[in-house]
Amino acid sequence: MQMPEPNQAIISQRDALAQGLRQIVGKDWVISDDAQRRPYQCDGITAYMAMPLLVVLPGCAAEVQAVLRFCNERGVKIVPRGSGTSLSGGALPLEDGVLLVTSRLCNVLEVDAHNRVARVQPGVPNIKITEAVSHLGLCYMPDPSSQLISTIGGNVAENAGGVHCLKYGVTANHILGIQAVLMTGEMVELGGAYLGAAEGELDLMGVLTGSEGLLAVVTEIAVRLEPVPEVARVISMSFPSVEEACACVGAIIGVGVIPAGLEFMDRKVLDAVSVLIKEKFDDRTAALLLCELDGTAVEVDALVGVVSDVARAQGAIELKVSTTEEERQRIWSSRKLAFSAIGKLCPDYYCTDGTIPRNKLPEVLNKMADMSKKYGLDYANCFHAGDGNLHPIIMYDAAKPGDLEKAEEFGADVLIACVDAGGVLSGEHGIGVEKRDLMTHQFTEIDLQQQQMVKCAFDPKDLLNPGKMFPTLCRCAEFGRMHVHNGNLRFADIPRF
Amino acid sequence: MLSHIPQAALDADPNVQLAKDIIGNCVHCGVCLSRCPTYAVKHEENDSPRGRIFLMKDMYEKGGVPDARTVEHLDRCLTCLACEAICPSGVEYSKLIAHGREYVEEHYKRPLFQRAVRELLVRLIPNARLFRLAIFGGRLGRPFRSLFSGTLRAMLDMVPTTPLPAPSPVDRPQTFLPAPEGGRAVKPRKRVALLNGCVQTVLDTAINEATIRLLQRHGVEVVVAAGSGCCGAPAEHMGDEAQALPLVKANIDAWLREADGPDGLDAIVINTSGCGTSIKAYGHALRLDPAWADKAARVSAMARDITEFMVEIGLQKPTIPTGLRVVYHSACSMQHGQRIVNQPKDLLRAAGFSVLDVPEGYLCCGSAGTYNLLQPDIANELKARKLKNIRSVQAQIAASGNIGCMTQLAGEVGLPFVHTVELLDWATGGPEPAAIQGQKLAAE
Amino acid sequence: MTDTQTAASMRPATTQDVADILMDAAHNRTPLVVRGNGTRAGLGNPVAATQVLELGGLDQIDFYDPDDLVIRAGVGVTLESVEQILAQKGQYLPFEPPRYAGLYGTDGARCTLGGAVSTALSGPRRILTGAVRDFVLGVEGVNGQGDVFKAGGRTMKNVTGYDISKLVTGANGTLAALTSVTIKVLPAPRAEVTLVLPAATLAEDVALFGQMRALPLGIGGLARRVNAAGACELLVRVEGTVPGVAGNQQVLAGLLAPRGGMVVLEQEASHALWAGVRELECLNARPDELVWRVNLPATTMPAFVEQARSAGCINRFFVDWAGGVVFSTMRGVQPEVDTLRYRKMAEQAGARATILRAPQDVLVRFGAFPPVSAGVATLGARTRAAFDPAGILNPGRMTVQA
Numbered sequence A: 001m002q003m004p005e006p007n008q009a010i011i012s013q014r015d016a017l018a019q020g021l022r023q024i025v026g027k028d029w030v031i032s033d034d035a036q037r038r039p040y041q042c043d044g045i046t047a048y049m050a051m052p053l054l055v056v057l058p059g060c061a062a063e064v065q066a067v068l069r070f071c072n073e074r075g076v077k078i079v080p081r082g083s084g085t086s087l088s089g090g091a092l093p094l095e096d097g098v099l100l101v102t103s104r105l106c107n108v109l110e111v112d113a114h115n116r117v118a119r120v121q122p123g124v125p126n127i128k129i130t131e132a133v134s135h136l137g138l139c140y141m142p143d144p145s146s147q148l149i150s151t152i153g154g155n156v157a158e159n160a161g162g163v164h165c166l167k168y169g170v171t172a173n174h175i176l177g178i179q180a181v182l183m184t185g186e187m188v189e190l191g192g193a194y195l196g197a198a199e200g201e202l203d204l205m206g207v208l209t210g211s212e213g214l215l216a217v218v219t220e221i222a223v224r225l226e227p228v229p230e231v232a233r234v235i236s237m238s239f240p241s242v243e244e245a246c247a248c249v250g251a252i253i254g255v256g257v258i259p260a261g262l263e264f265m266d267r268k269v270l271d272a273v274s275v276l277i278k279e280k281f282d283d284r285t286a287a288l289l290l291c292e293l294d295g296t297a298v299e300v301d302a303l304v305g306v307v308s309d310v311a312r313a314q315g316a317i318e319l320k321v322s323t324t325e326e327e328r329q330r331i332w333s334s335r336k337l338a339f340s341a342i343g344k345l346c347p348d349y350y351c352t353d354g355t356i357p358r359n360k361l362p363e364v365l366n367k368m369a370d371m372s373k374k375y376g377l378d379y380a381n382c383f384h385a386g387d388g389n390l391h392p393i394i395m396y397d398a399a400k401p402g403d404l405e406k407a408e409e410f411g412a413d414v415l416i417a418c419v420d421a422g423g424v425l426s427g428e429h430g431i432g433v434e435k436r437d438l439m440t441h442q443f444t445e446i447d448l449q450q451q452q453m454v455k456c457a458f459d460p461k462d463l464l465n466p467g468k469m470f471p472t473l474c475r476c477a478e479f480g481r482m483h484v485h486n487g488n489l490r491f492a493d494i495p496r497f
Numbered sequence B: 001m002l003s004h005i006p007q008a009a010l011d012a013d014p015n016v017q018l019a020k021d022i023i024g025n026c027v028h029c030g031v032c033l034s035r036c037p038t039y040a041v042k043h044e045e046n047d048s049p050r051g052r053i054f055l056m057k058d059m060y061e062k063g064g065v066p067d068a069r070t071v072e073h074l075d076r077c078l079t080c081l082a083c084e085a086i087c088p089s090g091v092e093y094s095k096l097i098a099h100g101r102e103y104v105e106e107h108y109k110r111p112l113f114q115r116a117v118r119e120l121l122v123r124l125i126p127n128a129r130l131f132r133l134a135i136f137g138g139r140l141g142r143p144f145r146s147l148f149s150g151t152l153r154a155m156l157d158m159v160p161t162t163p164l165p166a167p168s169p170v171d172r173p174q175t176f177l178p179a180p181e182g183g184r185a186v187k188p189r190k191r192v193a194l195l196n197g198c199v200q201t202v203l204d205t206a207i208n209e210a211t212i213r214l215l216q217r218h219g220v221e222v223v224v225a226a227g228s229g230c231c232g233a234p235a236e237h238m239g240d241e242a243q244a245l246p247l248v249k250a251n252i253d254a255w256l257r258e259a260d261g262p263d264g265l266d267a268i269v270i271n272t273s274g275c276g277t278s279i280k281a282y283g284h285a286l287r288l289d290p291a292w293a294d295k296a297a298r299v300s301a302m303a304r305d306i307t308e309f310m311v312e313i314g315l316q317k318p319t320i321p322t323g324l325r326v327v328y329h330s331a332c333s334m335q336h337g338q339r340i341v342n343q344p345k346d347l348l349r350a351a352g353f354s355v356l357d358v359p360e361g362y363l364c365c366g367s368a369g370t371y372n373l374l375q376p377d378i379a380n381e382l383k384a385r386k387l388k389n390i391r392s393v394q395a396q397i398a399a400s401g402n403i404g405c406m407t408q409l410a411g412e413v414g415l416p417f418v419h420t421v422e423l424l425d426w427a428t429g430g431p432e433p434a435a436i437q438g439q440k441l442a443a444e
Numbered sequence C: 001m002t003d004t005q006t007a008a009s010m011r012p013a014t015t016q017d018v019a020d021i022l023m024d025a026a027h028n029r030t031p032l033v034v035r036g037n038g039t040r041a042g043l044g045n046p047v048a049a050t051q052v053l054e055l056g057g058l059d060q061i062d063f064y065d066p067d068d069l070v071i072r073a074g075v076g077v078t079l080e081s082v083e084q085i086l087a088q089k090g091q092y093l094p095f096e097p098p099r100y101a102g103l104y105g106t107d108g109a110r111c112t113l114g115g116a117v118s119t120a121l122s123g124p125r126r127i128l129t130g131a132v133r134d135f136v137l138g139v140e141g142v143n144g145q146g147d148v149f150k151a152g153g154r155t156m157k158n159v160t161g162y163d164i165s166k167l168v169t170g171a172n173g174t175l176a177a178l179t180s181v182t183i184k185v186l187p188a189p190r191a192e193v194t195l196v197l198p199a200a201t202l203a204e205d206v207a208l209f210g211q212m213r214a215l216p217l218g219i220g221g222l223a224r225r226v227n228a229a230g231a232c233e234l235l236v237r238v239e240g241t242v243p244g245v246a247g248n249q250q251v252l253a254g255l256l257a258p259r260g261g262m263v264v265l266e267q268e269a270s271h272a273l274w275a276g277v278r279e280l281e282c283l284n285a286r287p288d289e290l291v292w293r294v295n296l297p298a299t300t301m302p303a304f305v306e307q308a309r310s311a312g313c314i315n316r317f318f319v320d321w322a323g324g325v326v327f328s329t330m331r332g333v334q335p336e337v338d339t340l341r342y343r344k345m346a347e348q349a350g351a352r353a354t355i356l357r358a359p360q361d362v363l364v365r366f367g368a369f370p371p372v373s374a375g376v377a378t379l380g381a382r383t384r385a386a387f388d389p390a391g392i393l394n395p396g397r398m399t400v401q402a
């Protein structure tokens, strides 16, 4: 993985820049010495590291504006960062860029129970929103597994999903308004704190969501709150084969049931987990589906009946249905521990995020088995089956020379297979640097150029988080001028990094 | 996380190899940040567990003298272990930070003033008599406190203004037989050793007295083993292994003497969760010492918090219906260090109290052993946050299982603050805790 | 000068044709009216163009995969036919797209899927299931340079590149001529009932809406209207599984009992009622009246309506989205004066007031869409230029020259 060549002229101004930024945010909130900058070198992917030029922690939106203006005027790049849990390297620092961290912007500003919205700062960890409104019987629905710590700003930037987004939708479906600061320091308010607040504008908020910090720095968010479902029950369903489990996913949705969550775990995951939860899974089980149903008690009881019938018809050999909240938590614990359990089987693992049409699950899973043989690396599968969102866990040993590269190639092959099956490179983790160079497999040159033109509209100098998402840098000036017809490759000469 | 610690360093010190393995388990997921009190206050990666792991990785990779900033961030860690308890990957942060601190003490020369304060604390706390003297000295010094700043001032502020209780007779080595039934002596169901912790013996003698009564009432024989004393935690928190080890070894000897004696020992019961955590870690602390490894492991395996032990033997029916609203504050050493979460609350409920949780209950109150003396700013902020959270639930009594938290909070919480065992003792037939006697409790 | 009096109309049948037309137009800088079948030409500002690019001919169904809850179709396919195809599998378009054919005096059966996406009009169910933007998974379109591009995909989750599907949704044809869209569909609820009860004051009714919305009862419609008999009533739609609806209906009946006078409409009767609400029938808009939509926080709605009514800016109105949207008529006597005042009132209330129907001169002068801040306007203009640098796609449709 290659990043754009750092600008040495900027790096040489580090001290002066630090001084200028200290005048904006206060002396304690600019980190410039080596030892303290190091912990910021990576996000949730440790395979990629870079030392940030400076780390700045603004304390309010006005300071964010001032920092951006300051950097814009001096041509200094900015990388926004929330809690640094991105799994695609979106918050990977640049050696010639300021890492702008939102962790001090962590207040829930307003809860409006009647209109079911909350206004929050971007550094608020996802779970804190629900904690702030739970006494009202409300919650913030999107629940990435990282919800204890990933920030709502990071969630917006990555359009985060979660186990419950099958029924309730992803982050984008729960955002009503965004306040954001452009690289120039200019602030824009998009949408507002009610349904339809964005009517009549271009949906700029929609394109900001999932833009991985490349378009603007989000400084405030109005989120939709939902009533907490009265009950939730989970059915654990064992299948003798992966194919039958996959077929059951389509069958459940085919009968008109949208579960709150529908998760898949293969035998390897189950074996790893069973050590931790001290529970054995039936020997005949090749794959397990966890299907959560929520709503009112009567409704859920009825759905449990429907889904159980479907599962049996699809060849399930064992069904366990939770009857108490404790049981539900226990059944889910196997899924929650899956990644750490796999972590115990191998020194390192690498997890990608391709998403495919649900009915292509068996096909792509079979291909994965072949790839595993090709690369000689073991893998396991634990993923959001209901959304077709795969999370293959590729096991490797970073200490072994060449292993990481093999794992990356394996991951890339999986993603290519996903795209070929009609899917996409990323369902929820984003492109970042990790999947950046595969974008050309999913999109044509023109598609990508159209996207980069949007980037130019927001950030014409390409100073916000450059080097992420696109395999080439934006050349806003050329884009505006040049025109080549009929999909001929436009900028064949643009260097890739 | 992959680290590049030089092979020579790994070979030279097994603790560095251990550190490498622990760092290797960390996947940098950040989940631990959500529970870290210093991150909650500072919002800064360097003051988070994940950041500290990175700093230590760096420290070992570079070798030599760590820089002052790294030391500062490691110092700020409360060793509350909230991070370890929540970590999905099972990263043993406690071991990493313990050895990291040893490394700092070995390689880093602290400024003179810091050194003096630390030495004073290490010497004072384990020694009940000295601590008592120091507190008296402190009381004399109090009027002059405005002359002091920072740590020294915090030390003075911690000195209780109320008179210290007289040394309790129960804290001398001796044996307590089970309470007689119908005038007749009963055969003990169990025989346990009680750790009569150091700070606790000075600050609040009633806790040990209540513990002994509670155990006696439940047919348990209790010994205060000759030669046992401070668990060694205060010294260890400051990375002073040399001071801690003799204390640890004295305890092991004292308890094993009892265990291997004619009457044997079923458990070592501890009513200060801070000490409990450290005794449960003896096995690890001495694992590399062939002469002590097995003995230490035996002691660790016998260690029980009083609430764990009471759940094992079952609590008697309450004799008085209290129905009071008790807000239960779980000490870090209880919920994170020993992962004892439900037992104290279950017991209190069984004893007839209505139990309330503290919002953000996972956050440390800032007491953390000697922390409030060494990092008064963060400690004070955490304390204020904890007080606000405790007050927010509108309880009548506050309870906890750790003397450190009680001293940190009792004065200002606006509620009688008692030890869990005092309530259990009271509800099952003991005297009403002194802190509650004669108090007008908040309305029903 | 307007899109209704057209000189030349082009009706391509393939994406390539659309690309060719646009490339030419870009080359010659010929502005175009972009539309589906033109059933909602009255929505938005008049476009200063004489040539019409009509996309109604792109009416193929590319695929429909009921087990995967996804359909991809040409933009010209009619909403009616999409809904029929989905209904055969017990599925539906969750955003309940209104046609507004009655409003514009056009043929609702010819409303297109592309039009629904481009106007982003969502029906009463928005409070439960979401808006159009929440269901557009992917698009293919031709930008103002004649380039065919695609964005998004067909999977439920997707963070692969910018979400251009959202950007073009509701862009009213000002970014690209969409050629096909991929839509997430859902199983239609098996049961539906509507509870009808007498209204009280707006403030009391909004409070009651708030109470109901806080409950997880599958409420897919909360409106307040004047019925044909002139009586003011609240409509509460409950949807879901058969047992679920029965249970939730009971809970609601308990909550609403103090109001008295409840009538229950089931299945078809309920469908028909809400189709009327969706089409703003209860507004009885007369041809000489202006029709408005105002989006605002439900809690500020009663005061806003009171003020606007007493100022004569609202003639008749009804309320949807649990109080979050007010549809109203405005007398056509002094439309310019009233429009200015109504917009001002909306602005002060933090609301967004859109003109759904008005005489051309009013639209030309004030713009159908509420004004945005200078910063947003600039960013919007730059974004449009990123798709359509020559400004040939529906120029002026959404924005008025200051």
Ligand SMILES: Cc1cc2nc3c(=O)[nH]c(=O)nc-3n(C[C@H](O)[C@H](O)[C@H](O)COP(=O)(O)OP(=O)(O)OC[C@H]3O[C@@H](n4cnc5c(N)ncnc54)[C@H](O)[C@@H]3O)c2cc1C
Pocket: A043, A044, A079, A080, A081, A082, A083, A084, A085, A086, A087, A089, A090, A091, A102, A122, A143, A144, A145, A146, A149, A150, A151, A152, A153, A154, A155, A156, A157, A158, A159, A160, A161, A162, A163, A212, A213, A214, A216, A217, A218, A219, A428, A429, A465, B028, B029, B030
């Ligand atoms: C254990 C674990 C589980 C996870 N589970 C899920 C899951 O279930 N679903 C899921 O979707 N993801 C998951 N993730 C990925 C990750 O948590 C999400 O992508 C999350 O949204 C990132 O939030 P963050 O605050 O950590 O952002 P960061 O990692 O700090 O940043 C992520 C991106 O957002 C940008 N950014 C951050 N804040 C802002 C802002 N205010 N304005 C503009 N741009 C900003 C950054 O530049 C970067 O590109 C998981 C990660 C981990 C480690």
Ligand SMILES: Cc1cc2nc3c(=O)[nH]c(=O)nc-3n(C[C@H](O)[C@H](O)[C@H](O)COP(=O)(O)OP(=O)(O)OC[C@H]3O[C@@H](n4cnc5c(N)ncnc54)[C@H](O)[C@@H]3O)c2cc1C
Pocket: C199, C200, C201, C224, C225, C226, C227, C228, C229, C230, C232, C282, C283, C284, C315, C316, C317, C318, C319
């Ligand atoms: C408690 C209360 C609540 C009210 N809530 C509303 C409200 O939610 N919306 C509202 O518009 N007005 C509301 N009104 C006002 C009342 O309905 C008006 O008197 C009515 O709208 C008058 O309109 P008009 O003068 O144009 O029609 P008129 O000339 O007075 O009425 C002529 C006929 O038109 C029909 N008609 C009038 N308005 C409507 C309509 N909106 N929909 C269908 N048919 C209609 C009726 O059949 C009526 O007989 C409310 C009044 C009260 C006291």
Ligand code: SF4
Pocket: B025, B026, B027, B028, B029, B030, B031, B032, B033, B049, B050, B053, B083, B086, B087, B088, B089, B090, B091
């Ligand atoms: S939770 Fe565990 S694995 Fe994750 S960053 Fe913290 S220590 Fe590392």
Ligand code: SF4
Pocket: B035, B036, B037, B038, B039, B048, B049, B052, B076, B077, B078, B079, B080, B081, B082, B083, B084, B093
């Ligand atoms: S032990 Fe406590 S203070 Fe130290 S890093 Fe862990 S959570 Fe933070």
